[in-house]
Amino acid sequence: MRIRLDWMLAGLVIAMPASAADLTVSDAWIRALPAKLPAAGYFTLTNTGKAEVSLTGASSVACGMLMLHKSAQSGGMGSMEDVAAVAVPAGGTIRFAPGGYHLMCMDPTPAVKPGGKIGVELTFAGGARLAADFAVKNAQGK
Numbered sequence: 511m512r513i514r515l516d517w518m519l520a521g522l523v524i525a526m527p528a529s530a531a532d533l534t535v536s537d538a539w540i541r542a543l544p545a546k547l548p549a550a551g552y553f554t555l556t557n558t559g560k561a562e563v564s565l566t567g568a569s570s571v572a573c574g575m576l577m578l579h580k581s582a583q584s585g586g587m588g589s590m591e592d593v594a595a596v597a598v599p600a601g602g603t604i605r606f607a608p609g610g611y612h613l614m615c616m617d618p619t620p621a622v623k624p625g626g627k628i629g630v631e632l633t634f635a636g637g638a639r640l641a642a643d644f645a646v647k648n649a650q651g652k
């Protein structure tokens with residue numbers, strides 16, 4: 511038992527989560543579409559820490575499933591794919607913006623209504639979590 515406990519503690523030290531104190535979300539908004547279509551969310555994520563962090567997921571009670579997606583263009587056709595993780599380098603900034611990375615709110619609830627706001631929790635490798643409010647805008651992004 512003793513040995514096993516020591517081994518677990520060593521594992522905890524190695525897996526020290528990135529600190530949410532080093533992470534900032536700004537310009538966070540989500541585009542509400544009519545007829546409960548999936549809504550794309552955008553934000554800027556800044557890492558002021560000394561280590562790279564890896565964004566691995568997001569969740570919101572307003573969204574059902576909330577996925578990490580990346581838009582791509584191939585042969586003039588727009589498409590999007592699932593993304594498992596997005597790395598933010600030490601001292602770096604990643605933009606989730608139209609045409610690139612975005613959050614995909616798969617099953618928007620009535621809370622996803624222009625003029626309102628929804629809470630989103632971002633999850634990072636190692637277990638750090640960061641909560642942010644996303645302003646809900648209309649299809650024109652207003």
Ligand SMILES: [Cu+2]
Binds near residue numbers: 579590613614
């Ligand atoms: Cu998408």
